[in-house]
Amino acid sequence: GDSVTQMEGPVTLSEEAFLTINCTYTATGYPSLFWYVQYPGEGLQLLLKATKADDKGSNKGFEATYRKETTSFHLEKGSVQVSDSAVYFCALISNSGYSTLTFGKGTMLLVSP
Amino acid sequence: DTAVSQTPKYLVTQMGNDKSIKCEQNLGHDTMYWYKQDSKKFLKIMFSYNNKELIINETVPNRFSPKSPDKAHLNLHINSLELGDSAVYFCASSRDMGLLSTDTQYFGPGTRLTVL
Numbered sequence: 001g002d003s004v005t006q007m008e009g010p011v012t013l014s015e016e017a018f019l020t021i022n023c024t025y026t027a028t029g030y031p032s033l034f035w036y037v038q039y040p041g042e043g044l045q046l047l048l049k050a051t052k053a054d055d056k057g058s059n060k061g062f063e064a065t066y067r068k069e070t071t072s073f074h075l076e077k078g079s080v081q082v083s084d085s086a087v088y089f090c091a092l093i094s095n096s097g098y099s100t101l102t103f104g105k106g107t108m109l110l111v112s113p
Numbered sequence: 114d115t116a117v118s119q120t121p122k123y124l125v126t127q128m129g130n131d132k133s134i135k136c137e138q139n140l141g142h143d144t145m146y147w148y149k150q151d152s153k154k155f156l157k158i159m160f161s162y163n164n165k166e167l168i169i170n171e172t173v174p175n176r177f178s179p180k181s182p183d184k185a186h187l188n189l190h191i192n193s194l195e196l197g198d199s200a201v202y203f204c205a206s207s208r209d210m211g212l213l214s215t216d217t218q219y220f221g222p223g224t225r226l227t228v229l
Contacts, residue, residue, distance in 0.1 A: 101158065103156040
């Protein structure tokens with residue numbers, strides 16, 4: 001079945017540091033890929049998505065590129081802020097069957113001033 | 114003008130009780146979902162409904178029964194609550210979940226259920 005693997009957290013960074021959160025997936029065919037963010041005490045919000053190979057999703061300074069050859073969708077940001085502290089979930093929707101999200105286990109990011 | 118709302122936000126109850134969680138979306142979406150997030154933050158789909166019809170029912174105990182009175186509402190009723198049911202339950206909606214759909218899913222704020 002489909003699966004998503006994310007790097008274990010927490011990831012602890014100082015403000016303005018460079019962020020990478022690794023995400024790899026296993027799926028048949030060509031899934032669509034997503035990053036969701038969950039701020040403390042809140043629900044999930046879509047951060048960005050990419051629906052085909054080599055697409056780059058971007059939002060709020062975050063970027064991720066859909067790499068089919070490495071089955072990866074790593075999340076990056078050039079300069080993190082304290083307000084970016086949250087849990088980040090990589091997810092996919094398979095292109096077969098009905099569209100339900102398969103999530104990774106989430107990576108907590110803690111940014112200190 | 115909350116897009117996806119859930120009530121209650123917190124629910125504390127004793128083992129063996131029956132409880133319900135309500136979800137409403139005002140986005141005009143056709144599809145609604147219930148997800149469970151365990152203590153390790155792992156999220157897993159439980160159910161999805163499309164136009165009031167059950168589409169997906171993952172391996173969830175039959176103590177959990179979703180009900181969709183109309184397209185905008187998807188409630189979750191849980192019978193005979195157990196300790197292991199303690200989790201955060203998220204409702205979500207999307208425009209469509211048909212085959213090959215990649216529509217964005219919008220999540221509610223979650224309901225934290227604690228079973229004592």
